Amino acid sequence: MRCERHDRWARRGRGVKNRLRGHPQKPHDAAVKSEFEWIALWQRLQKLPGDVRIGIGDDCAVINAAKPGLFGLLKCDACVEGIHFTRKTPLDLVGRKVMSRNISDIASMGGTPRFALVSAALPDRIPDAGRKKLYRGLTAAARRHGCEIIGGDTSRSRSGLFISVFVYGEVEKNRLLTRSGARKGDHVYVTGRLGGSIKGKHLLFEPRMAQSRWLARYFKPSACIDLSDGLGSDLRRLSDQSGAGFEILAAAVPVSRGCSLRQALYDGEDYELLFTVPPSQSAALMKAWRKHFKLPLTWIGIVRPRAFGLRLTTSSGRRVAIRTSHDHFRHHA
Amino acid sequence: MRCERHDRWARRGRGVKNRLRGHPQKPHDAAVKSEFEWIALWQRLQKLPGDVRIGIGDDCAVINAAKPGLFGLLKCDACVEGIHFTRKTPLDLVGRKVMSRNISDIASMGGTPRFALVSAALPDRIPDAGRKKLYRGLTAAARRHGCEIIGGDTSRSRSGLFISVFVYGEVEKNRLLTRSGARKGDHVYVTGRLGGSIKGKHLLFEPRMAQSRWLARYFKPSACIDLSDGLGSDLRRLSDQSGAGFEILAAAVPVSRGCSLRQALYDGEDYELLFTVPPSQSAALMKAWRKHFKLPLTWIGIVRPRAFGLRLTTSSGRRVAIRTSHDHFRHHA
Numbered sequence: 314m315r316c317e318r319h320d321r322w323a324r325r326g327r328g329v330k331n332r333l334r335g336h337p338q339k340p341h342d343a344a345v346k347s348e349f350e351w352i353a354l355w356q357r358l359q360k361l362p363g364d365v366r367i368g369i370g371d372d373c374a375v376i377n378a379a380k381p382g383l384f385g386l387l388k389c390d391a392c393v394e395g396i397h398f399t400r401k402t403p404l405d406l407v408g409r410k411v412m413s414r415n416i417s418d419i420a421s422m423g424g425t426p427r428f429a430l431v432s433a434a435l436p437d438r439i440p441d442a443g444r445k446k447l448y449r450g451l452t453a454a455a456r457r458h459g460c461e462i463i464g465g466d467t468s469r470s471r472s473g474l475f476i477s478v479f480v481y482g483e484v485e486k487n488r489l490l491t492r493s494g495a496r497k498g499d500h501v502y503v504t505g506r507l508g509g510s511i512k513g514k515h516l517l518f519e520p521r522m523a524q525s526r527w528l529a530r531y532f533k534p535s536a537c538i539d540l541s542d543g544l545g546s547d548l549r550r551l552s553d554q555s556g557a558g559f560e561i562l563a564a565a566v567p568v569s570r571g572c573s574l575r576q577a578l579y580d581g582e583d584y585e586l587l588f589t590v591p592p593s594q595s596a597a598l599m600k601a602w603r604k605h606f607k608l609p610l611t612w613i614g615i616v617r618p619r620a621f622g623l624r625l626t627t628s629s630g631r632r633v634a635i636r637t638s639h640d641h642f643r644h645h646a
Numbered sequence: 647m648r649c650e651r652h653d654r655w656a657r658r659g660r661g662v663k664n665r666l667r668g669h670p671q672k673p674h675d676a677a678v679k680s681e682f683e684w685i686a687l688w689q690r691l692q693k694l695p696g697d698v699r700i701g702i703g704d705d706c707a708v709i710n711a712a713k714p715g716l717f718g719l720l721k722c723d724a725c726v727e728g729i730h731f732t733r734k735t736p737l738d739l740v741g742r743k744v745m746s747r748n749i750s751d752i753a754s755m756g757g758t759p760r761f762a763l764v765s766a767a768l769p770d771r772i773p774d775a776g777r778k779k780l781y782r783g784l785t786a787a788a789r790r791h792g793c794e795i796i797g798g799d800t801s802r803s804r805s806g807l808f809i810s811v812f813v814y815g816e817v818e819k820n821r822l823l824t825r826s827g828a829r830k831g832d833h834v835y836v837t838g839r840l841g842g843s844i845k846g847k848h849l850l851f852e853p854r855m856a857q858s859r860w861l862a863r864y865f866k867p868s869a870c871i872d873l874s875d876g877l878g879s880d881l882r883r884l885s886d887q888s889g890a891g892f893e894i895l896a897a898a899v900p901v902s903r904g905c906s907l908r909q910a911l912y913d914g915e916d917y918e919l920l921f922t923v924p925p926s927q928s929a930a931l932m933k934a935w936r937k938h939f940k941l942p943l944t945w946i947g948i949v950r951p952r953a954f955g956l957r958l959t960t961s962s963g964r965r966v967a968i969r970t971s972h973d974h975f976r977h978h979a
Contacts, residue, residue, distance in 0.1 A: 354778075362794050365761065374797035376761060378713055378816065385711070387797055389722075389765045389812050395804035396767070428698065428709060432722040432765070432810040434729070445687075461695050464707035464720055471728035472805030477765040479722050479812040483711065 349549065349637070370554055371492050372418040372538060373482065384489055386424045386482035390414045394473030398516070404443045406516040407476065408450025414541065415480040416458050417520035417584045421539035422491065423529030424484030425522070426460035432477040434470035451478070458522050488529040490588070495536035495555035499589040499616040502534075502598075504608055507544060507583045508572035515582035524606060525586055532598050534588035543581035548623050549637035551587070558621030561614035561635065564628045578625075578635065589616055682882070682970070703887055704825050705751040705871060706815065717822055719757045719815035723747045727806030731849070737776045739849040740809065741783025747874065748813040749791050750853035750917045754872035755824065756862030757817030758855070759793035765810040767803035784811070791855050821862040823921070828869035828888035832922040832949040835867075835931075837941055840877060840916045841905035848915035857939060858919055865931050867921035876914035881956050882970035884920070891954030894947035894968065897961045911958075911968065922949055 356369045366384060367375040379385035392398060392411040412429065419426045431451060435444065455462055460480065504521055521539070528534055536555050540547050544566070548559050568577040590598055595612070602610045614626075623635040689702045699708040699717060712718035725731060725744040745762065752759045764784055768777065788795055793813065837854055854872070861867055869888050873880050877899070881892050901910040923931055928945070935943045947959075956968040 354781075360794060361796065362760070365794070365796050368794075368796040369798070374761065374763065376796075376814070378716075378718070378760060378814070380711055381714070383711075385814075387761060387763055387812070387814060389763045389797070389810070390799045391765045391767060391801055391808075391810070393767045393801050393803055393808070396802050427695070427711060428707065428720060430707065430720055430722040430812060432724045432812075434724060434726045434808055448687075461693060461698070461701075463694065463698050463701040463709075464722065465702070466723045468724055468726050469729050470726055470806075470808070473803075475724075475726070475767055475803070475808040475810075477722070477724070477808075477810040479720070479763060479765075481709070481711070481718075481720060481814070 349553075366489075367491060372421045373424070375422070375489065379483055382486060383483045384424075384486055386419055386422055386484060387479070388415050388418045388482070389477055389479040390418065391475065391477035393475050400473070402516065404439070404447040405450035405453075407474070408447045408452075409454040410516050411476050411478050412451050412454035412460075413518060413520050413584070415478045416454070416460065416522065417518075417539045417541070419480055419482035420520050420522045420525040421537050421586060422482075422484060423488045423525055423537070424482040425526065426455070426458055426480045426482040428481045429455050429460050429462045430479040431462055431465035432479070433465070433467045434475040435467060436470045436472065436474060439474065447476070458520065484529070488533065490525070490529055490534055490537035492536055492538050492551050492554035494534075495551055495557045495589040495616045496591070497557060497616055497618055498592055499535050500592050500595045500612055501559060501561065501587070501589050501614040501616060503540070503544070503567065503585055503587050503611055503613050505583065505585040506567045506569040506609065507540065507578075507585065508576035508580050509569040510580055510582040510584075514584075518582075518584040520584065521586045521608075524608065527605060528586070528588065531601065532590055532594055534590050537586060537588040540583040540585045540587050541581060543579045543583070544587065545578045545623070545635045545637050546581070547587055548635060551589070552619070552623060555616075556619050558617035558619050559614060559623050559635075560617050560621065560632075561623075561625050563625050565611060565613045567609060567611040567613075682886075699822075700824060705754045706757070708755070708822065712816055715819060716816045717757075717819055719752055719755055719817060720812070721748050721751045721815070722810055722812040723751065724808065724810035726808050733806070735849065737772070737779040738783030738786075740807070741780045741785075742787040743849050744809050744811050745784050745787035745793075746851060746853050746917070748811045749787070749793065749855065750851075750872045750874070752813055752815035753853050753855045753858040754870050754919060755815075755817060756821045756858055756870070757815040758859065759788070759791055759813045759815040761814045762788050762793050762795045763812040764795055764798035765812070766798070766800050767808040768800060769803045769805065769807060772807065780809070791853065817862070821866065823858070823862055823867055823870035825869055825871050825884050825887035827867075828884055828890045828922040828949045829924070830890065830949055830951055831925055832868050833925050833928045833945055834892060834894065834920070834922050834947040834949060836873070836877070836900065836918055836920050836944055836946050838916065838918040839900045839902040839910075839942065840873065840918065841910035841913050842902045843913055843915040843917075847917075851915075851917040853917065854919045854941075857941065860938060861919070861921065864934065865923055865927055867923050870919060870921040873916040873918045873920050874914065876912045876916070877920065878911045878956070878968045878970050879914070880920055881968060884922070885952070885956060888949075889952050891950035891952050892947060892956050892968075893950050893954065893965075894956075894958050896958050898944060898946045900942055900944040900946075
């Protein structure tokens with residue numbers, strides 16, 4: 314069973330490479346590329362060493378160079394003043410957010426975070442008290458999930474605050490969740506409710522660590538991702554890596570109170586889990602989930618062939634393409 | 647022999663903790679702390695998990711969670727527009743610099759870099775061609791030392807370019823070099839020539855990887871650090887971690903052509919190796935070094951008891967305190 318999955322995974326990996334080789338996207342300087350194009354470019358240019366199981370393109374990089382029986386997970390993610398938070402955001406919440414974003418990515422691969430490093434460029438206007446608040450936010454968010462800050466660097470910034478966090482995590486080799494395993498017919502699930510994170514959730518979310526560890530252990534989703542850029546964009550990521558299409562039922566999407574479906578699809582920063590499981594496991598998953606978690610789990614659609622694309626089926630049966638060209642948190646500014 | 651060193655190392659670790667406990671530096675909000683105070687604060691607050699051999703305070707964090715026989719080395723370091731480079735610096739050199747700074751830190755602990763992640767906040771004004779140049783600089787600098795970029799994140803920046811690199815490296819357990827092992831009587835050495843890096847070396851330096859790997863294998867320096875902030879500041883780091891004083895002979899310091907001694911002590915960004923070896927090894931080291939490397943190696947002083955402090959002995963025999971309160975690259979702006 315595991316071997317078959319691994320083979321499927323390996324075939325898929327080659328598939329992605331061949332697709333990329335077959336359709337070289339010539340870089341053009343007319344306009345700044347979207348994040349998707351940028352990642353595709355990097356992915357084409359990288360040469361994966363033997364010790365690397367997954368490079369650019371998933372939530373974390375996956376390396377073999379960890380203790381036997383484990384994969385190492387490497388992840389970095391930044392928060393930038395004016396983009397991910399404003400000058401008025403309390404600094405402890407800035408620290409919490411940037412750490413939690415990284416931990417959420419470790420969770421989406423089924424792993425646990427172990428160590429973190431913090432790279433910060435601090436404007437002189439932030440006093441010691443602010444720096445300590447930032448540090449407390451970082452540390453508390455890390456320790457809540459068993460992660461310790463063991464290094465980092467600080468420099469001055471002449472403009473805004475920039476803070477990047479690097480997390481080293483670990484996952485049992487047979488519990489690794491990737492973006493690349495969704496197969497035609499699999500059911501699509503999402504945790505929690507989507508949309509409207511700008512009202513506060515983008516600063517106060519809790520990484521779905523307990524849920525993802527439980528899922529990886531008992532149900533091993535065929536694909537999994539954390540929703541950082543919105544359902545539209547993150548479905549595209551699953552689609553790119555799995556080579557599959559997705560049909561989402563509009564009426565099924567769990568929308569946050571006071572939000573529209575549009576917001577649920579495109580706002581981003583929900584930090585919920587989006588994952589797929591074979592249809593045979595669907596009923597058992599729902600039953601077991603309700604026993605373990607209060608957090609809602611919602612069936613929202615089905616994995617289709619790649620040619621299907623990403624489509625939303627409305628209650629009247631109309632099919633609408635799901636947008637994916639979300640620019641990272643443009644709405645925050 | 648190794649065990650004794652390990653014991654000394656462990657005792658020294660406790661010593662540092664006790665010193666910190668005995669002299670709590672109360673955080674004060676009047677002025678922004680120096681990097682030294684900031685690091686001391688973090689060091690006091692961190693709780694090192696069992697898998698961590700060295701946390702905040704050395705060139706890299708050292709973890710046990712690597713393949714058997716190896717330590718994992720974790721390091722991050724950033725370059726910020728207006729601090730480490732200007733808007734006019736060619737972007738391939740920016741990429742080269744930030745990657746090489748990290749690799750230099752891995753080298754200073756005797757290790758080799760394996761994988762890197764890049765976290766970048768890019769202003770919209772940088773076109774695709776610029777982004778590709780940045781990427782090429784990063785990749786070329788990494789690959790020259792067997793390191794591959796396997797992940798990262800990009801976001802927009804509303805102000806300057808910020809780029810942080812995380813490197814995962816490895817070192818054989820018995821070849822780990824730290825800042826903490828310098829002992830009274832050890833001889834102090836430095837590679838290359840110091841000072842004047844602003845004229846170009848700060849963008850074009852080559853991490854001393856071959857030299858440090860050779861040293862770690864054949865001479866195992868008792869302490870080692872890479873000179874990023876200038877001889878004055880980095881001697882202070884060795885002093886803090888080793889609990890030792892240093893006497894440097896002014897006439898012995900290898901000064902770059904056209905530079906003053908002052909520049910050699912305080913300019914920073916030399917990225918040369920500063921290390922100590924027991925006096926019994928000094929002659930053999932010099933002889934073997936000259937056979938292997940064209941790069942100069944210079945004896946510059948002796949390790950003294952902690953109470954001695956950091957002093958420069960001039961040719962007239964006068965002893966002058968070495969300044970350490972260098973603010974990170976203030977002179978670059």
